Amino acid sequence: MSNTKKRIVILAEGKLDPFTAKTAAGVIRYRREEVIGVLAPSHAGRNIEEFLGTGSGVPIISSLDDVDDPDTLIIGIATPGGVMPDEWREYLREALRRGMEIVNGLHTFLSEDPELRELAAKHSATITDVRRPPNDLKVGMGAAASIDSKIILTVGSDCNIGKKIAAIEMNNEARKRGLDSVFVPTGQTGVMIEGRGIAIDRVISDFAAGAAERLVLEQKHREWIFVEGQGALLHPSYSGVTLSLMHGSMPGAMILCHQPTREFVRHTDFAIPSLRFLIELHESVMSPFRESQVVGISLNCLDMSPEDAAKEIERVESEFGLPTTDVIRYGASKLVDALEVFFQ
Amino acid sequence: MSNTKKRIVILAEGKLDPFTAKTAAGVIRYRREEVIGVLAPSHAGRNIEEFLGTGSGVPIISSLDDVDDPDTLIIGIATPGGVMPDEWREYLREALRRGMEIVNGLHTFLSEDPELRELAAKHSATITDVRRPPNDLKVGMGAAASIDSKIILTVGSDCNIGKKIAAIEMNNEARKRGLDSVFVPTGQTGVMIEGRGIAIDRVISDFAAGAAERLVLEQKHREWIFVEGQGALLHPSYSGVTLSLMHGSMPGAMILCHQPTREFVRHTDFAIPSLRFLIELHESVMSPFRESQVVGISLNCLDMSPEDAAKEIERVESEFGLPTTDVIRYGASKLVDALEVFFQ
Numbered sequence: 001m002s003n004t005k006k007r008i009v010i011l012a013e014g015k016l017d018p019f020t021a022k023t024a025a026g027v028i029r030y031r032r033e034e035v036i037g038v039l040a041p042s043h044a045g046r047n048i049e050e051f052l053g054t055g056s057g058v059p060i061i062s063s064l065d066d067v068d069d070p071d072t073l074i075i076g077i078a079t080p081g082g083v084m085p086d087e088w089r090e091y092l093r094e095a096l097r098r099g100m101e102i103v104n105g106l107h108t109f110l111s112e113d114p115e116l117r118e119l120a121a122k123h124s125a126t127i128t129d130v131r132r133p134p135n136d137l138k139v140g141m142g143a144a145a146s147i148d149s150k151i152i153l154t155v156g157s158d159c160n161i162g163k164k165i166a167a168i169e170m171n172n173e174a175r176k177r178g179l180d181s182v183f184v185p186t187g188q189t190g191v192m193i194e195g196r197g198i199a200i201d202r203v204i205s206d207f208a209a210g211a212a213e214r215l216v217l218e219q220k221h222r223e224w225i226f227v228e229g230q231g232a233l234l235h236p237s238y239s240g241v242t243l244s245l246m247h248g249s250m251p252g253a254m255i256l257c258h259q260p261t262r263e264f265v266r267h268t269d270f271a272i273p274s275l276r277f278l279i280e281l282h283e284s285v286m287s288p289f290r291e292s293q294v295v296g297i298s299l300n301c302l303d304m305s306p307e308d309a310a311k312e313i314e315r316v317e318s319e320f321g322l323p324t325t326d327v328i329r330y331g332a333s334k335l336v337d338a339l340e341v342f343f344q
Numbered sequence: 345m346s347n348t349k350k351r352i353v354i355l356a357e358g359k360l361d362p363f364t365a366k367t368a369a370g371v372i373r374y375r376r377e378e379v380i381g382v383l384a385p386s387h388a389g390r391n392i393e394e395f396l397g398t399g400s401g402v403p404i405i406s407s408l409d410d411v412d413d414p415d416t417l418i419i420g421i422a423t424p425g426g427v428m429p430d431e432w433r434e435y436l437r438e439a440l441r442r443g444m445e446i447v448n449g450l451h452t453f454l455s456e457d458p459e460l461r462e463l464a465a466k467h468s469a470t471i472t473d474v475r476r477p478p479n480d481l482k483v484g485m486g487a488a489a490s491i492d493s494k495i496i497l498t499v500g501s502d503c504n505i506g507k508k509i510a511a512i513e514m515n516n517e518a519r520k521r522g523l524d525s526v527f528v529p530t531g532q533t534g535v536m537i538e539g540r541g542i543a544i545d546r547v548i549s550d551f552a553a554g555a556a557e558r559l560v561l562e563q564k565h566r567e568w569i570f571v572e573g574q575g576a577l578l579h580p581s582y583s584g585v586t587l588s589l590m591h592g593s594m595p596g597a598m599i600l601c602h603q604p605t606r607e608f609v610r611h612t613d614f615a616i617p618s619l620r621f622l623i624e625l626h627e628s629v630m631s632p633f634r635e636s637q638v639v640g641i642s643l644n645c646l647d648m649s650p651e652d653a654a655k656e657i658e659r660v661e662s663e664f665g666l667p668t669t670d671v672i673r674y675g676a677s678k679l680v681d682a683l684e685v686f687f688q
Contacts, residue, residue, distance in 0.1 A: 107550065142580035142612055205552040205585045206451065206545040234632050236486035236591040241549045243577075244584025265632075268486055273632045281628055288578050288609075288617045 006034045007069055009061070011091055012076035013040045016051040018302070019160050019266070023105055024076030026164060026189035028055040036070060037061040039091060053302055053328075064094055074192060075104045083108055092116055101126040105188025107202060130191045131202040133211065140209030144216040144250035145290045150343045151216060153251035154229035154298070155282055157258040157272050158265050159238055162300040162327070163229030164190050166257050169332040170339070171226040177336065181224035184215050186245060190228045200230055200248075201241045208241060212248025227251065233282060234273060235265050246285060251292055253342055254282055255335055259300040260312045275320065295342045296335040297324040350378045350445075351413055353405070355435055356420035357384045360395040362646070363504050363610075367449055368420030370508060370533035372399040380414060381405040383435060397646055397672075408438055418536060419448045427452055436460055445470040449532025451546060474535045475546040477555065484553030488560040488594035489634045494687045495560060497595035498573035498642070499626055501602040501616050502609050503582055506644040506671070507573035508534050510601050513676040514683070515570040521680065525568035528559050530589060534572045544574055544592075545585045552585060556592025571595065577626060578617060579609050590629060595636055597686055598626055599679055603644040604656045619664065639686045640679040641668040 008031065010024045016038075018025055028035050028048070037059050038048050044062035048055040064070055073095040075084065084106050092110070095102055096119040104110045104127065111117060111127040120127050144151065152170065154163035167183055168190075174181035183190075185197030203211045212227070219225050227249045231238025256279060258272075265272055273281075279294045286292035297316055301309035309326055317324040323338040325331070352375065354368045360382075362369055372379050372392070381403050382392050388406035392399040408414055417439040419428065428450050436454070439446055440463040448454045448471065455461060455471040464471050488495065496514065498507035511527055512534075518525035527534075529541030547555045556571070563569050571593045575582025600623060602616075609616055617625075623638045630636035641660055645653035653670055661668040667682040669675075 107548070139581040142614060201548070201550040203549055204451070204545070205547055205549040205588060206582065208549040208584050209581055233587075234629070236594075236633060237483040237553055238550065239591045239629075240552050240584040240586075240588025242584075243587045244549060247580040247583045250580075270486060270632055277628075284621075284625055284628070285578070285583075288614055289580060 006072045008035045008072045008074055009037045009039050009064060009067060009070045010035060010074045010076040011039045011088060013088065013091070014042060014085065015077045016040055016043060018052050020077050020079065021052060022160060023074070023078050023189045023192065025052040025054055027074055027076070027192055028052065028058060029165070030168060030193045037067045038076070039064065039073070064098065070098070070100060072101045072103060075102070075106060078105065078188065084110070093119060096120050096125040097123055099123045099125045101128060103128045103130060103192060105130045105192060105199065107131060131188050131199040133198055133203045137203060137207040137214070138210045139206060140213040140244070140248045142247065142250060142289055144213050144248065147217065147220040149220055149222055149225045150253070150339070151225045151227065151249060151251045152253045152255060152339060153227045153246065153249050154255045154257055155242070155246070156229055156232045157256070157275065157278055158232050158262060159235050160266055161232070161259050161262070162257045162298060166255055166298040166327050166332070166335070167226045167228045168193070169327040170255070170335055173332040173336045174224050174226070179224050180222055181226065182219050182222045184219060184225055184227045186212060186215065186228045186230050200245055201238065205240060205244070208244035209248035212245045216249045229257070232265070233285070234278070236268060236270065243285065247289065250289060251286070252290060253293060253295040253339055255296050255298050256282070256294050257298045257300065261303055275316070279320070293342070294322065296338045297322050298335065299324060299326050301326045301329065350416045352379045352416045352418055353381045353383050353408060353411060353414045354379060354418045354420040355383045355432060357432065357435070358386060358429065359421045360384055360387060362396050364421050364423065365396060366504060367418070367422050367533045367536065369396040369398055371418055371420070371536055372396065372402060373509070374512060374537045381411045382420070383408065383417070408442065414442070414444060416445045416447060419446070419450060422449065422532065428454070437463060440464050440467055440469040443467045443469045445472060447472045447474060447536060449474045449536060449543065451475060475532050475543040477542055477547045481547060481551040481558070482554045483550060484557040484588070484592040486591065486594060486633055488557050488592065491561065491564040493564055493566055493569045494597070494683070495569045495571065495593060495595045496597045496599060496683060497571045497590065497593050498599045498601055499586070499590070500573055500576045501600070501619065501622055502576050502606060503579050504610055505576070505603050505606070506601045506642060510599055510642040510671050510676070511570045511572045512537070513671040514599070514679055517676040517680045518568050518570070523568050524566055525570065526563050526566045528563060528569055528571045530556060530559065530572045530574055544589055545582065549584060549588070552588035553592035556589045560593045573601070576609070577629070578622070580612060580614065587629065591633065594633060595630070596634060597637060597639040597683055599640050599642050600626070600638050601642045601644065605647050619660070623664070637686070638666065640682045641666050642679065643668060643670045645670045645673065
């Protein structure tokens with residue numbers, strides 16, 4: 001999937017909650033001008049914004065016929081384990097018959113599906129599996145700890161909590177200030193948004209840190225590098241991905257992402273630990289390699305009233321003495337301010 | 345590679361140091377009666393024990409002709425990234441021409457090499473890639489935290505430090521005591537020794553914890569489960585593998601492995617942190633899921649005199665108040681004693 005302007009339809013039939021459809025939400029939020037529809041027949045005619053909290057004006061459609069000249073179909077979901085719902089196959093066939101590009105971020109590579117592959121060949125269509133890792137990865141060596149760039153990694157109290165958005169918003173804010181800054185995508189949605197990057201969670205675990213290291217070293221000519229976080233250091237499913245990313249990217253600063261209303265680690269019965277504990281633990285696991293600090297907190301208040309959100313932000317800020325905001329509601333300037341001071 | 349009795353030759357030409365040839369060392373130590381030779385022409389006639397510290401009586405040979413009826417050729421090395429030296433190809437060809445089974449633990453799958461594959465087919469030989477993961481793995485869910493078994497994981501201050509040996513020795517000691525105990529291999533050498541298990545470091549990082557979880561849940565009918573550790577929580581190359589294994593296997597007790605003479609994390613310039621810091625950190629990352637403690641310390645004193653080793657063991661034991669031993673020199677009974685008390 002190149003970065004030239006596309007006419008994108010996002011497939012999300014039956015999966016229109018903001019967690020499952022987080023790929024849809026991310027692409028809509030950051031490639032809004034290219035998205036011409038969300039394919040979700042069960043909800044055709046409804047408003048996508050009410051489901052995803054973003055995407056005003058993007059129509060929910062029941063067929064590819066409902067939009068003009070779509071050229072790209074993005075698989076809009078991120079399921080645990082990343083398997084495609086069987087009932088989506090007919091949508092994929094239809095897209096391939098039209099010669100469209102299918103962009104898939106699931107663990108299951110669609111380009112290896114014999115039927116879809118054959119259809120693609122027949123109709124000169126393309127299947128892009130964004131999670132396919134490069135085949136020349138190496139183990140990480142901690143090399144990112146010694147480059148001059150200011151490296152910032154978003155980390156989280158849980159997965160699916162706003163790490164990608166926080167990193168993108170901070171990078172956008174930094175660029176607005178004229179800083180020499182770049183966003184480094186490390187997950188399927190980030191890769192779809194930027195058209196580059198590696199989905200770290202799809203990499204052989206021995207090479208996951210090496211993949212993160214490569215992504216950072218590629219940008220070492222930049223002054224500011226905002227790295228998209230993955231998983232959570234204390235999520236029992238994905239903690240290894242997170243630690244590989246931390247030790248591969250070697251951030252000098254971290255921004256901790258959290259959702260105040262969330263009590264349990266997603267898909268489990270384990271309670272989310274205190275932010276105090278999380279801050280100390282993230283700093284501890286970095287300490288043998290470089291002094292790295294949690295410099296700010298990004299709260300995801302999507303399910304709170306503006307008043308409650310403002311109150312919670314103030315409370316967290318005063319409890320931890322760390323700049324705190326909700327980057328969706330208030331932007332990332334408070335966090336970038338803090339980072340500029342921290343890295344002075 | 346099945347568990348029936350074999351006539352094994354281990355290929356280790358040019359790689360006869362105990363770190364690089366750790367697969368050779370592990371197989372010789374624990375399948376001693378099946379190993380009939382080490383193929384390493386440059387050192388033919390020398391004593392394998394002087395190189396690996398184990399394997400008294402195993403001849404170093406210069407050709408497969410030097411031994412009678414070899415049926416298995418094991419690739420005896422573990423390199424970072426796991427690539428096979430090109431100059432070994434002729435040895436592999438020769439083994440296949442003889443109809444032998446090649447057992448390979450490298451990341452590079454030899455069964456996918458067109459030339460070797462064709463040769464194997466022609467001569468009814470077999471190529472077994474022990475690092476090939478099952479293709480139906482799922483993400484971990486922390487489920488091992490709620491089984492009744494006593495789960496013990498070996499962890500380390502560094503990689504290549506004695507985690508596998510400590511786990512095997514403790515399991516052997518437990519079985520000697522009549523306990524219902526099992527060893528769970530999680531790496532290439534462990535899998536070769538036991539003929540079962542999954543090399544966690546070869547698993548897609550999203551599924552690494554799930555693979556560890558599966559291995560433990562398969563043994564939940566056992567009272568004691570000794571899990572082979574991988575990597576190190578603070579090794580920048582492999583930390584993600586380690587944390588996936590910790591959160592997948594959910595140990596109630598950990599044994600910390602360390603080499604007193606080692607100052608730097610292998611292949612890097614990073615200093616090994618203090619044991620105090622390591623103990624606290626391992627317990628911290630487990631604490632949201634279950635109370636897990638470092639219950640003992642296993643010191644690898646292979647490069648110390650008996651007197652220095654004894655002195656260091658005593659010093660560490662008194663500094664941390666934890667039972668400490670060198671399982672190779674003194675056996676694992678002190679550690680199993682401590683575990684029996686801990687789990688009472």
